[in-house]
Amino acid sequence: MDNRQAIGSWLSGPRAAAEDMGVDFGYRGERLGLAENGPGSIAPFGRRLAALCIDWAACVLIAYALFAHGDARPAGNAALGVFAVLSLATVGTVGCTPGKRLLGIRVVALGGGRLTFRYAALRTLLLLAVIPAVIWDRDGRGLHDRLARSVQVRI
Template identity: 70%
Template sequence: MDNRQAIGSWISGPRAAAEGMGVDFGYRGERLGLPREGPGSVAGIGRRFGAIFIDWALCVLIGYGLLSGGDLRSANNWALVVFALLSLTTVGTLGFTPGKRLLGLRVIAEDGSRLGAPWAALRTLLLVLVVPALVWDRDGRGLHDRLSRAVQVRI
């Protein structure tokens, strides 16, 4: 291996280097028995960020307009509370938040059933902490989804 190959593998990351050596990781969701694409496949990162942006904007509007009394500083604190309640109630019952529904996403259990209330509560708690949502596995699931045995799929 010459220096260019060594530097190239370092820049592209360990996954690309392993794939260059012939390791097959499969597609996102294959280990979970989900299809490669279409309905039921693991949701892409762009849609998931879009959905959380929509949900957060909705919660900020509610926090600012109804709960903060016009105080912009406390609006984000209220928005976090509203976001947690929104996520807990809608994901625990319907399987999606308003943002997820608008972008065609649903949160399900790993076995394909509806995510139960205790798992939805754990998922919400970890999502509010933010950091677990930023750590992903090779299926594209955040740590908050993995620990709560959930997966976000396209509908």
């Protein structure tokens, strides 16, 4: 193996290097029994990130409207609190936040069905901690989804 090939495998990551050696990982969501494409398949990262940005922007606007009182910025962590309430209320009841709904994503329990309120609360708390949300498994699920036994799928 020459240096160029070694650097190429390092830049493309361990999955690409393993696939070059013949390891078949299948598609994202296959281990979970989800479809490869279309409704019921794992929602792509870009769409999930865009939904998060939409929800965050809405929460900042709501926090500003509720808590600004002549100040140019909301008090303390009001936007984070609004985000927690929004996420818990919407994911815990209808399965998606407004941003997720706009972009065709739903949070479901593994095996299908609605996420219970207890797991929705756990997922929301972990999402607020940020770190669990940026640690993914090979199916593209964040640690907050893994611990809450949920998955974000296309609708």
